Amino acid sequence: TSHATTGYEARQRFAENVARKAGALALDYFLRRETLVIETKKDPQDVVSIADRAVETLIREQIAEAYPKDGVLGEEYGMAESSSGFTWVIDPIDGTSPFVNGMPTWCVSIALLHQGEPVVGVIAAPCQDELYSAAHGLGARLNGTPLRIDGSRTIRNAVTGVGANHHVPPRRVADFVEALLTQGGTFIRNGSGALMLAYVAAGRLVGYYEPYMHAWDCLAGYCLVREAGGWFLPFPVEGERLTKGAPVLAAGPGAIEDLRTLAQL
Ligand code: IPD
Ligand code: CA
Ligand code: CA
Ligand code: CA
Structure with missing residues (x-):
C-alpha cells in the first residue's frame, strides 16, 4: 500500500x-x-x-x-x-x-x-x-x-527482554530464563513490557518474551516491531479475545528461531 x-x-x-x-x-x-x-x-x-x-x-x-x-x-x-x-x-x-x-x-x-x-x-x-x-x-x-532491525544480532551476541507477572505459573518464565542463559544468552527486565518491545524495534534488545500480557501492554509494540522488520507472534484481538491476555514473543530476524524454541511457541 x-x-x-x-x-x-x-x-x-x-x-x-x-x-x-x-x-x-x-x-x-x-x-x-x-x-x-x-x-x-x-x-x-x-x-x-x-x-x-x-x-x-x-x-x-x-x-x-x-x-x-x-x-x-x-x-x-x-x-x-x-x-x-x-x-x-x-x-x-x-x-x-x-x-x-x-x-x-x-x-x-x-x-x-x-x-x-x-x-x-x-x-x-x-x-x-x-x-x-x-x-x-x-x-x-x-x-x-x-x-530497521539488524538481522546479524542473535540471542548470543545481544540482550533479550523478559517480563513476568502473577497471571501464569512462575515456571514459564523461569524455564525460559534458564534455557536462555544455558544457550549463552542474557536478559533484562526494566518493568515496562511496552517499552522493552519498543527497544526490540530500536534494535536495543534482540527479542522480548513474556508468558502472558494484555492487549494494552503489547499492541503498540507489535506494530513497532513488525514495521521495523521484526517478527511478532500473532496476538489474538478478535471479539472477546481482545480483553483476554496471551503470550508475547517478539524477535529480530537473527533470533526468531532460537527464541521460539526457548519459549516453546
Ligand atoms: C505491566 C508491565 C510489566 C509486565 C506486566 C504488565 P503495568 O504493565 O508491562 O513489564 O511484566 O505483565 O502488566 O501494570 O505496569 O501497566
Ligand atoms: Ca501494562
Ligand atoms: Ca498500565
Ligand atoms: Ca497495571
Whole structure:
C-alpha cells in the first residue's frame, strides 16, 4: 500500500500528539510521586495510582473529541465499543511499578486496531524524551529517525527482554530464563513490557518474551516491531479475545528461531 492509500496517517499524527500530551501529564505526576497514594489491585505487586487514571482519562477525552465513533480499550477503564471499525487500545502508564518506585523506565502506549490488525503503534517515554511511532506499511520511527532491525544480532551476541507477572505459573518464565542463559544468552527486565518491545524495534534488545500480557501492554509494540522488520507472534484481538491476555514473543530476524524454541511457541 502506498502512503496515500493507507489512510492511517491522520490517526497516527493524532496518536503522536496525544501520546506527547499524556506523557507530559504522566511526567508531572512522576516528578511529584512522593505525594501519590499507591493502591494495589488483586495482586499486591500490581500497583495503581491517580496518575494512571488521570492519564487514561486525558487520552479518552482526546479520542472522544477527535474520533467519537472509535472504540477504546484501556487498562483502567475497560472497553467502549466501536461503531467506526477503529479501536484504540491504550495503556496510560506501562511500568507503573518503576513509575511509583522512582525509576524512569515507564511509558504511555497507544495502539490502533482496524479490521483485526494493529495498524498504528505509538509509545512515549517522557524520561528519555523518546517517541516511537509506527503505522502499517509506513515503517517505524524513533523521534523521526527510521528504525530497521539488524538481522546479524542473535540471542548470543545481544540482550533479550523478559517480563513476568502473577497471571501464569512462575515456571514459564523461569524455564525460559534458564534455557536462555544455558544457550549463552542474557536478559533484562526494566518493568515496562511496552517499552522493552519498543527497544526490540530500536534494535536495543534482540527479542522480548513474556508468558502472558494484555492487549494494552503489547499492541503498540507489535506494530513497532513488525514495521521495523521484526517478527511478532500473532496476538489474538478478535471479539472477546481482545480483553483476554496471551503470550508475547517478539524477535529480530537473527533470533526468531532460537527464541521460539526457548519459549516453546
Ligand atoms: C505491566 C508491565 C510489566 C509486565 C506486566 C504488565 P503495568 O504493565 O508491562 O513489564 O511484566 O505483565 O502488566 O501494570 O505496569 O501497566
Ligand atoms: Ca497495571
Ligand atoms: Ca501494562
Ligand atoms: Ca498500565
